[in-house]
Amino acid sequence: MLFKKSVLAALLMWSLNSWALPADIQAAKDEGMRLWGISEWIEMQPYLEQSAEAGDVESMYYLGEATRLLGRGLTTEAMEWYLKAAEQGDPYAMLRLFQGGACIGGKCPEGSDDWREAALGITLPKAEAGDPEAMLAMYYIYANLDASRLTSVYNFLGIPTRAGKWLKRAAEAGLPEAQTRWGRHIMNGRGWYFTRSRRLEAAESWFSRAAEQGYVPAMEKMDYVNREQQDFEESWRWRQQASNSGNIDSRLGVGWCYLDPSHDEEWCPNEQDKTKGWAILYAMSHELGGKGAEDIMDWNREKLTADQKLEAEALAEAEWIGRHPPLSRFPHRFGF
Incomplete structure (x- = not known):
């Protein structure tokens, strides 16, 4: 079904829920997200269904993720959860819907770009206004649109693409998830660093900013880069900190x-x-x-x-x- 312009306009409000859930529903969501963190995709669903039914958009999205992973693809059930989240303004759910079969065999039916355009429309104004979370979402949107994963951050000349520019802006704005991802791209060979030691130092500077904010995946990367630099005491310190934080x-x-x-x-x-x-x-x-x-x-x-x-x-x-x-x-x- 094609979206009417009025429907798309309604989606451009980024109406992700901001109210507090009742204590028992929040406890159910917390348990569901704990199970998500250890890849228990079946066991998590009854808990997140409670918070999703209470209107929690994040729960709707992760129910879609669990169902997609269990089904090894964008099944009808997964798409239904993504649709519920997308209708409440979740740009990540919109991207999953765009991935989910709008284009088959290289042919895209008329109107198949609706979810992609909705994700852009809902995210770009907030990103341009300085919202780091929206900047990160813009990275995922543009990375998803690039012709290949190899060009999702840098082109063949090492120049950041649209996706890379938004990711770096989110990192510079202090978002730890973006800082960690930017550091990982550096570690994976992106950017102009003529020696391995300089590349490690550059990546470490981004991981450190995120780790000092308590972002656990960055602590794990600090363990790794310090090991690579032969600083085993510092590596051990970060491994302990990541362990104590649940990694x-x-x-x-x-x-x-x-x-x-x-x-x-x-x-x-x-x-x-x-x-x-x-x-x-x-x-x-x-x-x-x-x-x-x-x-x-x-x-x-x-x-x-x-x-x-x-x-x-x-x-x-x-x-x-x-x-x-x-x-x-x-x-x-x-x-x-």
Whole structure:
């Protein structure tokens, strides 16, 4: 169905919900988003359905994301959730709708650009007025429109494209998500840096700005760039900070380093604490299941006595399980 101009005009209000949800509904949303962070796409849905039914646009969008990922594509059910969010002015939902089959086999029916134009119309005025979140949305809009991912930030001469310019503006405006993404583009070879050390320094400067604001994915990148620069003490400091903030991979690395620092002495500059390491991994296994933490525990099972394991499990119950920020993979809001 083609949109009428009056419908598109109504979408240009960016009417994302700004009211507070009732406490019980907010708790349900929080649990749904926690499950989203660990890729539990089925389990999260009953919780976010409660907040979506209460009018929470973000919940509608992430229900669309979960349904899309479960269905390995833009299924009818996913499109229905995106449509609900888009009708409330969510530009990311509009982009998903634009991706969802308006153009088939290289042929686009008349009016297929409506959602793309709606996303631009709703976002551009706010971005030009200085809203960093809107600037970041403009990056995703233009990156989505580029002919290929290779040109989504820089063209072949290394000159930022429209997408790259908006991303950099959002980063310069202080938005940590944009700062981290801009740093990642630098790490991935974008821009003119004639030595690896200069590239690492440039990326680190952006990751540092975001990490100092408490943005956990940037803390993980600070661990990485400091390791690449052979500053293992600083790398370890950031890995601990990311772990304490809930990053799954960082928590796994910290637990392994405490349990057996000899497995990588440069990566693990800490003193061994087998009880603490086992406690961290036991807590992760308890909260997440899966094979990551359990594999490391299996490899090191003979290093602890039965009493030490019991002590570690008690420590996990007292200090880790349910007593730290929720574990998360911190997925991108507009990922693959």
